[in-house]
Amino acid sequence: AQSVTQPDIHITVSEGASLELRCNYSYGATPYLFWYVQSPGQGLQLLLKYFSGDTLVQGIKGFEAEFKRSQSSFNLRKPSVHWSDAAEYFCAVGGLTGGGNKLTFGTGTQLKVEL
Amino acid sequence: GAVVSQHPSWVICKSGTSVKIECRSLDFQATTMFWYRQFPKQSLMLMATSNEGSKATYEQGVEKDKFLINHASLTLSTLTVTSAHPEDSSFYICSAHPTGSGNTIYFGEGSWLTVV
Numbered sequence: 001a002q003s004v005t006q007p008d009i010h011i012t013v014s015e016g017a018s019l020e021l022r023c024n025y026s027y028g029a030t031p032y033l034f035w036y037v038q039s040p041g042q043g044l045q046l047l048l049k050y051f052s053g054d055t056l057v058q059g060i061k062g063f064e065a066e067f068k069r070s071q072s073s074f075n076l077r078k079p080s081v082h083w084s085d086a087a088e089y090f091c092a093v094g095g096l097t098g099g100g101n102k103l104t105f106g107t108g109t110q111l112k113v114e115l
Numbered sequence: 116g117a118v119v120s121q122h123p124s125w126v127i128c129k130s131g132t133s134v135k136i137e138c139r140s141l142d143f144q145a146t147t148m149f150w151y152r153q154f155p156k157q158s159l160m161l162m163a164t165s166n167e168g169s170k171a172t173y174e175q176g177v178e179k180d181k182f183l184i185n186h187a188s189l190t191l192s193t194l195t196v197t198s199a200h201p202e203d204s205s206f207y208i209c210s211a212h213p214t215g216s217g218n219t220i221y222f223g224e225g226s227w228l229t230v231v
Contacts, residue, residue, distance in 0.1 A: 034220075043208055043225040044159075090158060094220075102149060103210070103220070105159045 002027045004093050006106035013081050014114045021076040021109050023065075023091035033074040034092040034103065035065055044090070050074065061085070086113045118142060119211045121223035128199055128230055136194045136226045138165075138209035144189035145211035150182075153206040153225075165192040165209075189214065199230040 003026045013019055025031055035047040048059025055067040065076045074091060088110050094103040118141040128134045138148055148165040163184050164172040171184035181203075183195040192211075196203050208225040 036222075041227075044222045046220075046222075102161060102164060103151075103159075104161070105151075107158045 002031070002093050002104045004091050004104055004106035006089075006091055006109050008109045009107070010110045010112065012112040012114060015083050016080050019076075019078045019081045019085070019111070021089050021091075021111070023074045023076065023106060024072050025074060025091070025093040026072065027093050032094045033065075033067060034094070035059065035063070035074075035076045036090045036092060036105075038088045038090065038108075040087075047076070047089075081111075081113055083113045083115055086111055119209065119221045119223040121207075121209060121226050123226060124224060125227035126229070128228070130200055130230055131198055133195055133197045134199055134228060136196075136207055136209075136228070138192045138194070138211065138223050140190045140211045140213075140221070143211075143213040145192075146189065146214045147212050148186060148192040149210045149212075150184060150192070150194050151208045151210070153208065155206075159208065162194075162207075167192075196228065199228070201230045204229045 005024045007022050033050040036044040037047055038044050047063045048057045048065055050057045050067045057065050063078050065074055067074050088108045090108050091106040092103040120139045120141055122137045146167050150162045151159040152162050153159045161174050162177045165184045165186040167186045167189050173179045181197055186192040206225050206227055209223045210220050213219055
């Protein structure tokens with residue numbers, strides 16, 4: 001069975017500081033990996049995804065993530081955090097089942113940005 | 116870009132009544148849609164896989180008689196919460212997958228259900 005672990009429930013960083021959100025996964029085959037952001041009371045926005053190829057993936061809003069198969073990790077990074085980045089971040093792993101991608105989400109990391 | 120629309124965005128209903136939530140792909144066809152539920156301050160949990168023209172596949176622990184899923188067309192899946200109770204209050208969100216592009220996922224905006 002596939003699973004995702006986000007070890008950090010809450011993270012607080014100062015605006016302008018760098019950010020790394022951790023994600024570890026368990027999956028039997030080559031995983032499809034995703035990072036989503038959820039602002040309060042809103043749905044999900046896809047930040048980036050990894051399916052294959054270059055293990056360093058660039059996403060929107062200046063985010064990037066690196067797939068490390070040996071560590072079963074897909075950590076999300078941003079060099080300089082902006083106050084508007086404060087939100088909940090979810091890592092997800094999925095694989096093709098029938099006609100689509102069934103995702104398993106991590107428990108989320110709540111990011112707080114101090115001005 | 117592709118858009119998945121959910122309706123209603125929020126709904127308040129009385130305990131014991133049924134509520135229908137629609138998930139609609141606006142500019143593509145989706146053979147498969149997924150329904151997730153998110154309790155406050157928790158992660159998203161997959162409830163069921165909705166397949167056009169066939170029965171939905173439910174995850175373990177999800178009552179299929181309580182959460183009725185109908186995927187009658189390639190652009191519409193509905194989730195009906197029957198005999199709703201306060202513990203069903205949650206954020207329900209669907210995802211749709213364009214037919215023939217299994218890697219691509221689009222999420223709806225989500226629907227807030229409050230049962231009073």
